[in-house]
Amino acid sequence: MTNEWDGMTHDYTRKGGIVHAEIMLPAHAPPEFADRSILWNSVEQIEKARDSQLAREIEAALPRELSGEQQLALVRAYVKDNFVDKGMCADFAIHDKGTGNPHVHIMLTLRPLKENGQWGAKCRKAYDLDENGQRIPDGKGGWKNHREDTTNWNDKGNVEIWRAAWAACTNRALEAAGHPALVDHRSYKRRGIDKIPSVHLGPAASQMEKRGIRTDKGEVNRQIAADNKLLKEIKARITRLYNWSKAEAEKPEGQQPSMIDLWEAQQQLKRPDTRTGKIRALQESAALFSFLQANGIQSMQQLHEKIADMNTRYYDLRREIVKAERRIAVLTERGEMWAQYNEYKTVHKQLARVKPEKRELFEQRHSRELILYDAAARYLKELKDSGEEITPKAWQREIDLLTAQKQVDTIDMKAMREELKAVERLRKAADQLARQERDKPRDRGPER
Template sequence: MAIYHLEAKMVSRGAGRSAVAASAYLSCSRMLNEYDGVQHDYTRKQGLVWQAVFLPDMAPVEWQDREKLWNAVEETEKTKDSRLAREFVAALPIELSRQQQIALLQKFVREQFVAEGMCADVAVHDTDGHNPHAHILLTVRPLTETGAWQYKTEKEYLCVKGGEERGFTAAEFKSAQAEGWEKQYQYKVDKKKVYMAPSQAEKCGYERVSKYPKSTKYGRQNPISARWNSEEHLLVWREAWATAANRCLELAGHAERIDHRSHAARGLEERPTVHEGVAAQALERRGILSDRCELNRQIKADNALLRELKAELKKLSDLVVHTVSAVAERLEKLRGRVLIFCYQLSHIRAGRERYQDALHVYRPQMARYNGLVRQIKDKSRERK
């Protein structure tokens, strides 16, 4: 059945990866990385179903050749730990036909990535016919209107003016300098190195010890790159994939739906399974137990036990509900009888009080009557 899986990861030189190698893998092709001269050959890899390159309007047309595209990325990134590309791996709903899966993927890539200005290298893999998934390789550096690469981060100089410190880029500093802002350099003050403006250092006669001005540690990030790299935008992409897949499932007449939220966010008590991966499944097919597969089996057994316990608890709850309603009905009847009995007792108690008041009135007369009766009896005995 349809499952939600959208894994996001970075292709970085710092992790020993290459954008050219990642593209060669997803397209099952042979490509030469001109940055380090390594040729990556994945022509023997099986399971490639469909592949395409999507470019925004400002990108050069020759980048339709994925080898030229990713070599251009490798050439632009200079540092040994540069982030070269962003990769998404998405599970395609198995209920959809192949044409529907590809149409879903194309629409999602164009709306969410190409419309933002990214170049996208996309492929669909399905080795055994039961695990259709898409690889989406995206550029991380924005493009200008002429198709040139923009900066990801720009150096930001910390300048001072009247005791206030503020950051300026190289382009901003030209106008800020006219307003009196100065860069700060290191000067030797006694045995310490202190950052200060050149005008202040000249007054005190300090000697400059470094030609590099004071700047922020990481510089100022491109606002477009900052949005692409934010956690909030990743959540937007995850939700957009679930929405697009559910829309296609609905149009195709399927009742299955996927949800991008976690079990905790959805209020589910069951534990989620972990991603097994091809390596773990290959071990299992060879009869070797994999830790990930064994963990998933335990999680599934725990979830089955949890569902069984919840079903038993529901039965007990229903029984208690029915029992409580019957007990409550009987208690209500008994309560009505008790109320009537209490009313009768109160009525009898009021009548008793009235009778006692009447007895207080008639008691002297009764005593006199009893005395007369005794006298009559005594006279009758005497006469006899």
């Protein structure tokens, strides 16, 4: 595809994994916009500023349960209902390299099209009005005014709307194909799930990770995966023990196994044959003895009450770990964008000193650095506009404090896991006693 703005030809034919590409247009769009080159050259020509945003990109994962034809039908329906019917031109490409990650990239135009097929304005001037609906003088012979968008396409609330629409479309497609609807656009937090979400790596970090180069975001995700695994394991253990101890504690007094009987029974559990196994078994017995003695547990009711306390403590620790990990992910991203801003700031300053006749060539040669600088600058500006201060050193100090506290909480969580393992020996012993009781021969009384 030839860019008529700079005369450069871009060859995408060798880009692998593209299984389908298509342009969808609103009814009043010029038919020639169905040609990708004509569409995007027209978009470039209408924009005059160097930093103009030319398009909006949306990326969405496609369900692997659907066939290629079903995935295409899903994308077409979603694009038509949410973008094309609103007046946007959409250029989408479905990628699938066979690695289990089918997804779609959707490029959307930002300017509205007039009924005659010409590009309209992105924004217009609107006058400020007083309480009587009259224009307000600016003291300079004119009127106070502001700029407002000509469409609602840039509303921040659209992100939520488009995500919800994608979830709904995907679930309908899954159900039509005989699969359960499993897609939920809401975050773990909004769904009441204390699972830590991973951070988005982005293309640069993803490529580095694939080459074996460890990145900050990759390290965050690895720690998040380890935390989630630990939390899931402990939750499963504590739920089993809570339900078991509750059922045992509710039995009549004479039917409850005593702690002495359980202790003796767990001592008789099958012993490992290996030296390492025997040592581990002795350590587990010692841990169980210490747990019972330290908590003064002498009955099943007391054991159940302790496990209930541990369950409460588990949720407290999990909440703190999840909260810390989420905050660390946010601060890590801020720090990376600050580093990116400083790394390419010099190139941006050099551009300002370049003579006008050489400016275009400089931009071509340093397009990657300038794009990364602009992305970082835009991110930091939005952060500042939201009321946050740009304080990289404070961000790092907070990360260090959160990491230290999370390590303490994680140590407590791991200690709880060891206690739960010890109590599981009692449950196994109770199961063994119950089997022995069932297997006892019944006294049928004297034969007549």
